[in-house]
Amino acid sequence: MSPRQQASEPPALELRSVSKRFGDVVAVDNVHFTLTRGTVHALIGENGAGKSTLMRIADGLIPADAGVVRFFGAAPKAHDARGAARAGVGMVHQHLSLVPSLTVAENLVLGGSGLLRPVETSALLRTTMESSGLRVPEHVLAGDLSIVEQQRLEILKALARGARILILDEPTAVLAPADSDELLRWIRAFADRGGSVVLVTHKLREAIAVSDDVTVLRHGRVVRSGRAAESTEADLARAMFPDTLDRAVASTTPAAGSTIITAEAIVVVDAGGVQRIGGASFHIRRQEIVGIAAVEGSGHRELLRAIAGLVPVSSGAIQLPERVALIPADRLREALISEFTLTENVALHELGRRRGLMPWRELSGRTAALLDRFAIVAPSPSAPAWSLSGGNQQRLVVARELEHAVDLVVADNPTRGLDIRATAFVHDQLREAAARGAAVVFHSGDLDELLSLATRVLVVFHGTVSESGLDREAIGRAMVGAGSGDGAGSAA
Amino acid sequence: MSEVAPLLEAAVRTATPLLIAAAGETVAERAGVINIGLEGCIIAGAYAAFAVGAVTTAAGYAAAIAAGLGVGVLLAVFSVALRRDQIIVGTALTMLALGVTGTLFRMGGATALVVATQPATRLPGLSEIPLIGAAFFAQPAITYVAFGLVPAVWWFLQRTHSGLSLRAVGDAPIAARAAGVRVSAVQASAVLFGSGLGGLAGGALVLAQAGTFAEGMSAGRGFLAIAIVALGRWRPAGVAIASLVFGAAMALQFVVQALGWRVRYELALMIPYVLTLTALGALGKGVAPATLGRTVIDQ
């Protein structure tokens, strides 16, 4: 434990009554967060809980709608990135912000002015490496560094700029266990030397092991805050995924049909060539509703893409059915063309296979029917897609995909941005699709939703796929690698 | 072998405007902006140099740069500030410059149809080197400016913070912004620099080569320069080499008779363009700055 600061000393970072909304969505709601000097404070929560937003407010990247932010007791005049940087805040992002084609040294000093002095930059790099204890190879392009080294460079960047408060956003999400441990040890040492750290994470074990204080966010609000020594993993998991159920858990378990997807030791790499899924084997049968439980960075996205047939597996074998409905995670990038009309967007489905003429009148009629059936608020089928709200856009995507008879439905966060009624409707549609003989594979960041819908759960953690029972706590622990080990083993 | 020296000399002279334009375009493209209006900058600079060059050569070059900048300002406004598509805006700017210079030329009644070209400035000692001395070191002064641009651009990109920020913008604008770099300002400056040099290249075309103006005399040099930048892998040294090769290809049309090749004149004119296609196909496009041609949209 680090020496506790004097009671009279102001905290390194203080957020008081901070709130932020994006349009209709409340991201952060009246949050109090205090980082004592010389300590590590873990900020925990599911995806969408508001952790990233809160820290971006702290870093000055976005302004808060309400509340006060103070660094070492003083509120900066201009609350922007520069102000925060001057106050000593250094943020290390989850999606690293290095320029891959520049060298280590160049990334370190990016944003300065005047002449580049390689000798001085080199010296700065070495001094920072020495005082912090983090090492990276010097004469290398940032893009050629390993993930671990890239992260170290990010931290060195912040330290070289004089950061006394480090905000680390899911730093161990992309690291192997050994590297994670090393980083956590470093964080602890940094705090012991007087630095202050906010550790944004969803890995409960790490949080307890290395932090002094723990705060849990859920739906933008603080639901638990206290000393790490006084919390167990179970406490935290319960705070993250509480028992309260607003929705009926209607999990009928129909008899599953024939096997429709067979995967044997598949390996999936992402667009950058990094392996995301390693040696997974599983079967999926018709009429099953398989929920994929995973946190960001686990590789579940690549798994879903492989199952949907969008990317080939780089080794192993997978057998997939013909007719697939796909509800992707990012609708504006992958599912809808915003300047096209609703009818045209509906017509995009399986466009590659279509021959001959486009039956626009029929498509228009079908679109109108879909608008009706799915309660999509839109002036007409010929309205442009950009004119719809996000929620209605998502309904349109779901409507389009589930309209046809399919063998497989792959859905990534299908109810994102939808209200309760629409969410229930989508759930009904997915169940109906399964009842009609399709296999449904879906991912949701909301564990309650996952459980209310799924007849089977596969957990993806660090590229490993494992079967889990329908027990909320067990799933929650497996998602964050806590509890019963890393969940190795195949699922049948 | 006696044909090599005059060919080399012609190659260097012909390469000069290409190198100047390509050096400027390198900077612009490293910042992520492709200037399809470069051809327009060149022709604008050529006309300005023609119109003003009779006064003094220096005034001619100054006018050429200004004309190039004029085109560049429009590109900066439409493509960087307003975020419109770089290709379409660039194409329009080239058409605009060709139209305006053609109109002005035909209407203008220039004071002189021929402008005195810069005489060669022999560099003492260097120009005596056998074979390459006369070719490289007995050229009009603007050629030495072109030579000088190569290390200057390299030094700017590799040894100054501005150059570093510019490289960051072209490869990872998000990271650059995170580090506090003003992406739009950097891109606009890069565009202006490239356009100014494009204008200067046009000035060199008139004041150190042709001695007169003809409509459309840029003859695709702007696009050759863009190809040269890609073939030179966006690096000053590579761009210099590629410029020389293309200069030689263009110079062949003058020297073909002297070389005794039995090649029809019109076919010889094709050589630089065929060379471009072949080289681009064979050498591939290399790794362009990641954001080249793409519009960076603010959050």
Add this chain to the structure above:
Amino acid sequence: MIESFALADLGQVLDAFWRGSLGTSSAFFSGTLVRAIPLALVGIGLSIAFRAGVFNIGGEGQLLLGATAATFVGLYASALGPIAVVAALVAAGIAGAAWATVAAYLRDRFGVFEVVSTIMLNFIAVNLVSYLVRGPLQEPTRVYPQTEIIPFGARLPHLWPGTRLHAGAIIAIVAAVASWWFLSRTAAGFRIRAAGASPTVSRTTGRVRVDRVTFGAFVASGALAGLAGGIEVSGVTYALYENLSPGYGFSAIAVAILARLRPLAVLLAALLFATLETGALGMQRDAGVPSVVALALEAAIILAVVGVSGGFRDAPWRTWRASGATVAR
């Protein structure tokens, strides 16, 4: 240097413009309408290419290749009699398509940027024509840099006796309607539109072979430009010579953009630009204003359209959102 115009002179200029473009029936039917035909055809082709996201700036070269092919067939296939003109036009379309295929292949296989490659091909085409009309295809007396005049069988009939308006106008209208119908009513046309609007969505949701689709659009635009060249030869010039095209390939870009890439609107835009160009020629003839000013005006129109319309090519694949999402392409 630049002559200043008094008000009377301005009136003279405008009058010259009017007389050159629309004022007399001869100007309209034999000048403006005739000029609009190649502008329309190339413009229609460009609409298809641009919609697919292909920046085909090579209309000029593709047109010249088409003109060359039509001349060749017209001169050496006279045995075909009145069918010769059909053969000539088909050959023209094929030649234009082939020329575009070079750039399309380089783009597809080697990632060569089509703006640069098509412009290179333009220059090569111009020099090729120069070579041909001064060499192998030169007219027998070897005096003028042009080919022989093509025989009657290879010529397009006139629509209106006493004018130069030829059947190419019908072809242009048919092409416009056919292209409109293709883009809006067929699956292949819709694929082109989708691929250009968002290759990612097309691949993910539509399982479209985007590469093939854009290749096809590229080649099709070349065919239309080639056809335009063939029609120019078969309907207007009856021979191949240098400077056959006064920059149709470039003006057509402006036509396509003004028409917002809609084939039917291209007809109107082509008429507008033809008016601009023949008017400019009139101004040059009667008022001493250089006709090349039309090029500058056309460019200004492109900038105005693009500036005002919010960048209609704000296609998602061309943007890089600084919020962290990567390029969609």
